Every structure is written in C-alpha cells, then in structure tokens.
Amino acid sequence: MREVSMAMGKTGLISNIQRYSLHDGPGIRTTVFMMGCPLRCAWCSNPEALTTERQLMIFEQKCTLCGECVKVEPSISLDGQLKVDRTKIQDIEALASSCPYDVFEIIGEKMSVDTLVKECLKDEPFYRQSGGGVTFCGGDPIVQADFLLDVTKKLREKGIHVALDTSGELPWQQWKYLANEVDLILYDLKFFDQQRHLQYTQSDTKYIFENLSHLAQLGKELHVRMVLVPGINDDLEDIQKRCELLRSSQVHVTRIDLLPYHELGKGKYARLGLPYPIKMEISCVSDIEAIARQVESYGFTVVR
Numbered sequence: 250m251r252e253v254s255m256a257m258g259k260t261g262l263i264s265n266i267q268r269y270s271l272h273d274g275p276g277i278r279t280t281v282f283m284m285g286c287p288l289r290c291a292w293c294s295n296p297e298a299l300t301t302e303r304q305l306m307i308f309e310q311k312c313t314l315c316g317e318c319v320k321v322e323p324s325i326s327l328d329g330q331l332k333v334d335r336t337k338i339q340d341i342e343a344l345a346s347s348c349p350y351d352v353f354e355i356i357g358e359k360m361s362v363d364t365l366v367k368e369c370l371k372d373e374p375f376y377r378q379s380g381g382g383v384t385f386c387g388g389d390p391i392v393q394a395d396f397l398l399d400v401t402k403k404l405r406e407k408g409i410h411v412a413l414d415t416s417g418e419l420p421w422q423q424w425k426y427l428a429n430e431v432d433l434i435l436y437d438l439k440f441f442d443q444q445r446h447l448q449y450t451q452s453d454t455k456y457i458f459e460n461l462s463h464l465a466q467l468g469k470e471l472h473v474r475m476v477l478v479p480g481i482n483d484d485l486e487d488i489q490k491r492c493e494l495l496r497s498s499q500v501h502v503t504r505i506d507l508l509p510y511h512e513l514g515k516g517k518y519a520r521l522g523l524p525y526p527i528k529m530e531i532s533c534v535s536d537i538e539a540i541a542r543q544v545e546s547y548g549f550t551v552v553r
C-alpha cells in the first residue's frame with residue numbers, strides 16, 4: 250500500500266467539494282475530498298476516493314434502456330437490463346456524456362492549485378463569519394501532499410484556516426511540510442491492536458504511531474477522531490490503549506471525536522461495482538457513554 254504516494258506535480262485529483270460542512274473542524278467549512286488512500290478500512294464510506302484513478306459510478310435504476318450509450322460504447326449490452334463490462338470501457342468520458350438520464354458519473358476531477366484555491370475562496374464570507382475554513386479529507390489527503398502544500402500556502406496567505414483530516418499512514422518525509430503548514434490536524438485513530446488494524450484496514454500502524462511523535466515535536470494541534478464500529482474496534486481495552494498512546498506521545502490533543510459507525514456509503518459500493526467489505530452484520534451499538542467516560546478519564550475533552 251505504501252507506493253500509493255503520488256507525484257502529480259501541481260495538479261490534484263479531487264473526488265468532491267462539499268460546502269457548508271459543520272463537522273470537519275471549527276466553524277463553517279469547505280471540505281475537499283482528495284483521491285487516494287493508503288488504507289482500506291472495512292467500513293469506508295468513501296470508496297470512490299480510494300485510488301488515484303478516476304472512477305465510474307453507475308446509477309442503474311435511472312436507465313430507461315433508450316440505447317444511446319450503446320452507440321458510443323460497444324461493450325455495453327441492453328438485454329432487458331443495463332450490463333456494463335467495466336474492464337472493456339474504451340472512452341469513459343464519451344460514455345458518461347452519451348446518456349441523457351445521467352446514469353454514468355465520473356468521479357475524479359483534475360484541478361490546478363489556482364483552480365482549487367479559487368473554488369475554496371467562493372465560501373470565504375462564511376469562513377469569516379463563523380471562524381471556519383477549508384478541510385482536506387479523502388481518501389487520505391496526505392497521498393497528494395505536494396499539491397496540497399501549494400494550495401494550503403495560498404489559502405493561508407489569505408488568512409484562511411486550513412485543516413487536514415488524515416490517518417497519518419505514510420512516511421513522515423512525504424507529508425511533513427504539509428503537516429507543518431496547516432492550522433489543525435484531524436487524526437484518525439482506528440485501533441491500537443496491530444492485528445485487528447491489519448485485518449480491518451489492510452495496513453499496519455507503524456507510520457500512524459510514529460507520526461504522532463513527529464506531530465508532538467511540531468506542537469501541532471490535533472483533534473483525534475475515533476470511528477466506533479460495534480464489535481470491531483469499540484472495546485474499552487483498545488480505547489484505553491489508544492488514550493495511553495496519545496498521552497505517552499505528548500501530542501497536543503485538544504479534543505477527541507467519537508464518531509458512530511454508519512452505512513451511508515454502502516450504496517456507493519454497488520454503483521462502483523465493488524463488494525461491501527464488512528461481511529458481518531453489525532447488529533449491536535457502541536456504548537458511547539462508557540467510551541466517553543474512559544476517554545475523559547485521561548483528561549481529554551470528548552465530543553460525541
């Protein structure tokens with residue numbers, strides 16, 4: 250997974266820009282979803298942003314079987330039902346624009362530094378009024394760290410607050426300048442337990458844990474985020490070890506967000522032609538209050 254880091258020069262690949270976000274840092278924010286991620290979390294709600302290649306979403310239920318797409322893309326068949334062999338698509342753009350009913354959506358837009366800065370600055374009045382700013386998430390934005398470093402510098406020259414939502418799972422060398430440049434880091438801590446981390450994210454914790462020490466040396470403010478998946482990573486023992494890790498690394502944590510698991514991204518997997526990774530049924534719910542008390546006992550401020 251580590252080879253995911255990308256040399257895209259001054260062009261970034263963005264899956265979505267969400268305006269008026271209220272949960273990705275202080276105030277009203279513009280959240281920019283970057284493509285590419287070193288992890289493969291079993292509960293990921295943004296599977297369209299996992300790789301640094303454009304993706305095709307297919308909204309099959311919108312199809313009227315009109316036949317327009319077949320004229321440009323011979324790999325499609327309409328035998329009473331839309332059938333697309335994704336491996337044989339020749340021209341994704343021609344296909345997407347052929348359909349009058351918006352059945353096809355291409356995810357992944359290339360943008361220059363200046364274009365993305367301009368997009369973000371459209372919301373500047375909201376940042377000023379609310380103490381908000383711009384948050385980069387994904388995927389994991391550190392995959393495109395070189396590009397975002399330039400974007401961040403330009404935003405901060407204009408006095409815009411910038412936050413980075415990351416797992417930290419790439420070598421420090423690859424994103425240290427970006428980490429230094431942003432105002433706030435939203436740091437995702439999914440497990441302390443190595444084996445479960447590997448099982449559910451297909452990656453170990455080496456860089457995630459190491460980078461906490463680097464962030465501590467920078468004195469960078471962190472909001473730690475813990476997505477709680479019932480029966481998978483919400484046990485008090487693992488939460489306790491994560492708190493101890495944060496304390497021992499001496500990183501500057503100003504709050505810990507407890508985020509309940511949801512399945513809002515499930516429909517995207519089908520539209521991307523991917524299986525949903527969590528095979529087991531999640532039937533129980535996390536005891537958020539007990540977890541919050543555990544985290545607060547380490548002196549952290551909890552937001553849930």
Ligand code: SF4
Nearest residue numbers: 312313315316318348
């Ligand atoms: S053009 Fe769109 S609506 Fe028509 S058959 Fe193709 S996918 Fe279906």
